[in-house]
Amino acid sequence: MIPLLDLKAQYASIKGEVDAAALRVLASGHYVLGEEVARLEEEFAAYCNARHAIAVNTGTSALHLSLLAAGVGPGDEVITVSFTFVATASAICYTGARPVFVDVEPVTLTMDPTKLEAAITPRTKAIVPVHLYGQMADMDAIRAIADKHGLPVIEDACQAHGAEYKGRRAGSIGVSGCFSFYPGKNLGACGEGGIVVTSNDEHAKTIRMLRDWGQEQRYHHLLKGFNYRMDEIQGAILRVKLRYLEDWTEARRARADRYSALLAGSRVVRAPVAVADRRHVYHVYAVRSHDREHLQHALRADGIHTGLHYPIPVHLQKAHADLGYRTGDLPVSEAAAREVLSLPIYPELTLRQVEQVVAAVEQEAYVS
Template identity: 70%
Template sequence: MIPLLDLKAHYAALRPEIEPAVLSVLASGNYVLGEQVQQFERDFAAYCGTRHAIAVNSGTSALHLALLAAGVGPGDEVITSPLTFVATASAIVYAGAQPVFVDVDPETLTLDPKRLEEAVTRRTKAIIPVHLHGQMADMGPILDRASHSHLHVIEDACQAHGAEYGGQRAGSMGVSGCFSFYPGKNLGACGEGGLVVTNDDRQMEIMRMLRDWGQEQRYHHALKGFNYRMDAVQGAILRVKLAHLEEWIAARRARAADYDRLLSGIPHLRLPVEAPGRRHVYHVYAVRTPERDDLRRHLEREGIQTGLHYPIPVHLQKAFRDLGYAEGDFPVAEAACREVLSLPIYPELAADQVENVAEAIMRDVYA
């Protein structure tokens, strides 16, 4: 079997580094935040090219704190993509604001800047572009439109660790950038984790307080905060893993290039596009086909796992019916949800395994 993701192989390769790091935390007796998390924050901020990083317990918490630090609250609207995991919209709701969706670009499936104008109202406070599948949204025109209306841009970079736009790293272009370290991410913890990067000193201070019960110092609560702290064990593990992220990105890009070469020209199969001036880090290698469900069943019979990122757009999810959207409102995103199929891709995936996947796809298409 070829899995969609192989976390056991991932751990086995790093075991000699991870286990001593974890044991050092256990021996220290300092299990929440602390030096390991602080050092990881410094390392990750340097990697992204930002001044600050605030480590938290999940990517959802990162989005929530970034919105609150930007002053988003009840009565505000936040524009984002309907083609994302529900956490993006949920964080907006947690802040008391209303998600407003715009459709995605048909090539990259990221937020379409040309559609922003129709969505901006006097209540709009922020834009959250989602860097989908490992590729950044078209940040230039998004930032230009935001600047025109004095809107905050908060990057949802939860799938885009190390992705680039014009040489700038994901998370470094907006007022803040939010990351998830869920185990399956390109940089994944052994459990839950998240982080916000920013260059804004005041927003950094607010987020540091909010993640730890709003404390300025112990038992002095300046804000109504949350328990969003990162565990020290996860900080230590992520420090180890961050040192390998660039080699893992290179491996993912190599396997994606193999897929591109082997699958090019197959009828009714659209391959992912790396837009000019961007570095795609291939968190997901998502092909598109009208026969998606048939192809998925065929690959399962062939012993190849696949994924759906995502089968239902957020505006059509039962939980978000109250927003008042209907089928047909965002046709590009809706079509993608019917057609997108994620193929196996991870740093440990071998070139011959990619060949096996491609051969299985061709057996189905040309049967």
């Protein structure tokens, strides 16, 4: 059996360090926003080439607080994409603003800058591109339009730890970048976690207060805040894992390269395609099939687990029917949602297992 993800294998490879970090926190008696979280913030900010990092409890909270710090509120609109996890839109809704969706590029499945300007209205307050599957959106083109209209860009980098665009790290190009540390992410906690990176001093100050009940100091509440604090034990574990992130990333990239080489010239369509000026970190490696359900079932019968990221775009989810979108409004996103299938990819996956997956994919007659 080849799993889609193997967190047990990752834990086994660093068990001694992770256990020691967790026990150190347990012995300290300090379990929320302590020294480990502070050190993680310093180290992750440096990793992203940003001045500040503010650790929170989830990637969704990171997005929510970044939007609030940018001044987004009731009656505003925020432009984003629909081919993403629902949390991107949910964070916008938490502020009282309305998500406005634009379609994605067919090759990268990230925000299509050619669709962006037409979506801007007097109510638009921010733009949130999603760095899908570990590859960054076309940030120069997006920033050019945003700057023209005086709009902040907040990067949804929840799947893109260590990704780069023309040599610049994810999270360092917009006013802020938001990351998730959900266990399955390239850098994952042993539980929930998230972080905001920014080089804007005022945004950093605001987000730090908002995550801890709006306090500037204990019992001095300047803002109406939230309980979005990171647990100290997660900070300690993430510090251990951060030291391995680059090695793990290169292992993912090597496995993705092997997939791509073996699939080259076949009937399988890779989705999305890696772009030369970007460092893709492969949170997900996906293919496209016109009969995805059959392909997925056939692979499962061969002992290969796959995933769907994401089978229903956000604009067609029942939870967001109030936004008024209909089938056909975002044709590229909708086609991708019908066809993408995520293959196993993680640092511990062997190249032999990659070959097994490709052989199983190619023997099916139903792939595009």
